[in-house]
Amino acid sequence: MAHPPPRAGARRAAGALVTLVLGALAAGVVAPPSDAGVPSEPATVVVYRPPVEGVRAPTRAFEAPPEPWAAGHRGVDLPAPAGARVLAPADGVVTFAGPVAGRGVVTVLHPDGRRSSLEPLTPAVTAGDRVRAGDTLGTAADGGHCVGTCVHWGVREGERYVDPWALLPGAGPVVLLPLRRGEP
Known part of the structure; x- marks a missing residue:
């Protein structure tokens, strides 16, 4: 038994529904079906540490610009006296080690995709070197923007700068969880 051809109104309605669903998917209003039960890649966990030993707080904090x-x-x-060891803040690969605008800079790409840049320093590594958290990247040098000597530590996610200090264990946001019944 042959089916009759769809009417023009039904075709328009189906087309409108497809357009609506595709628009919602593109806008993120409707999520596409998940692959429930299909294992996914685990998120890369990177543990960060201060790149200068003994530092408990920055002398100048991160200030996000209102616009990029x-x-x-x-x-x-x-704070770091000239000659102090500057350490890798986390495991990674050195992507740059050299002068930028007259200052020594070392950039490390971490497994979570973030990039740490440290300056001014005299590099002890070269591009391509693999480093572990705490390995020496170089020594603090004069010529930074601090009164006295300091090491500037910047971290980027893509092209957006993030607060490096917030990446340290115990330094991120505090999350309060609800109490279970019977807990004090």
Whole structure:
């Protein structure tokens, strides 16, 4: 038995429904079906540490700019005398080690995709070197923007700068969880 051809109104309604669903998917209003039960790649967990030993707090904190092009402080300044060891804040691969605008800079790409840049320092590593958290990247040098000597530590996720100090264990946001019945 042959089915009659769809009417024009039904075709328009079906087309409108497809357009509506595709628009909702693109806008993130409706999630596509999940692959329930299909194992996914685990998130890469990277443990960060201060890149200068003994530092308990930055001398200047991170100040996110109101707009990407506006003024701000895109990292933290850590007290460090000239010659102090500057350490890898986490495991990674050195992607740059050399001068930028007359200052020594080392950039490390971490397994979570973030990039740490430290300056001013005299590099002890070269691009391509694999480093572990706590390995020496170089020594603190004069020529930074601090009064006295400091090491500036900046971290980027893509092209967006994030607060490096917030990446340290115990330094991120506090999350309160509800109590279970019977808990004090």
